[in-house]
Amino acid sequence: MKKCGAFLVIIFTAISIFTGCREKKVDTNGINRIVSLGPSATEILFAIGADKQLVACTDFCDYPAEAKTKASVGGFAANNISLESIISYEPDLVYLFSGMHDSLIKPLQDMGISVYVSKAASVDDVKKEIIEIGTITGHSAEAEDVVKEMNLLLAEARNKSAEAKKNGSSPLIYWQVWDDPLMTAGKNSFINDIITLAGGINIFGEENSDYPIISDEAVIAAKPQFIFISKASDNYSVTNNKIMFYAMKKDSGASVHYVNDDKFSRPGPRCAEAVQDLTKILYGLPR
Structure with missing residues (x-):
């Protein structure tokens, strides 16, 4: 598939x-x-x-x-x-x-x-x-131009997140890579790097496994403010699990976002756009 x-x-x-x-x-x-x-x-x-x-x-x-x-x-x-x-x-x-x-x-x-x-x-x-x-x-010249454009996008994202963080701490993020089994992004994963560059904190960012299998309970205990669900999963629009019920609670303060997996997970030129897009979501900036 x-x-x-x-x-x-x-x-x-x-x-x-x-x-x-x-x-x-x-x-x-x-x-x-x-x-x-x-x-x-x-x-x-x-x-x-x-x-x-x-x-x-x-x-x-x-x-x-x-x-x-x-x-x-x-x-x-x-x-x-x-x-x-x-x-x-x-x-x-x-x-x-x-x-x-x-x-x-x-x-x-x-x-x-x-x-x-x-x-x-x-x-x-x-x-x-x-x-x-x-x-x-x-x-070579074209490749250097692509990297220059990526660096501009990354610098812009870095500056925006730094300015936004003056008024608060970095937001906590849960990134659902797969739904069955429940899988997220760990310390050395490409997605964790995207999250970090965007100014967020991955709640499983200290996991040594690149893509650890985790539990609903572990996600909820970490109290993420943003829940990102990858559309790579067959059943990415999962709604009947504990994580979704947690997000629906008014006092959780969590928001759920479904993301274009291609842009965020593919290690290609668009990853700089992904960092910028994520920064805008995390800090409520115009998209």
Whole structure:
């Protein structure tokens, strides 16, 4: 299912380029045909102007709209993508994800195909990755422009939250990543970085697990002021649980927000927009 695939993008997204266990730089000469195995990779390629080099992507690559006109190699997970399908597009470079596509790395490299392995765990990682991909694909100037625009959005969000916090403390946030089992964003997750940059406090931000499974009771005990529910979940509009009843109580002071999972969980250029959007929600600023 596409929603399940979107969730997997959250889990399996730092930057490094590997050959087995050894690090190896991608040959930047002659990168004319690229296969992207993830939505955020596709977004980055379009953002830096490398879309004409993109010959195929996945069923989940839906942004920008033009991405849907590209040929597809299948789903997001490695078991939904055949090596034969990738090879059929004669790529110079395959842009894939650590943890999700590990089984594809060595076979591709053994055939002489360059591989870029992405594992972005923070907004800073995303910016570094954009610069690296820009260099690899021959779009360094465009990549630098994208990162500059991201930095402007992030600085604006930082200034707005700092000004707003002069009149109060940082708001407490609960972020529901999945509904069954109930799952949230932990310390080292990409979403936790988004929350922190937006000037919020993740009530599970000290959990060592990236995406810990938690209980209704733990959420309620932390008394979040904002409850964000990701639309990646099949049943994201859950209304019959204790968390919702807590939010409905007048004395809870909590508000519930359903969020575009693509923008908030994909480690691509739009993550800076996500930080700014979240800042505006948390501090009641015009959107």
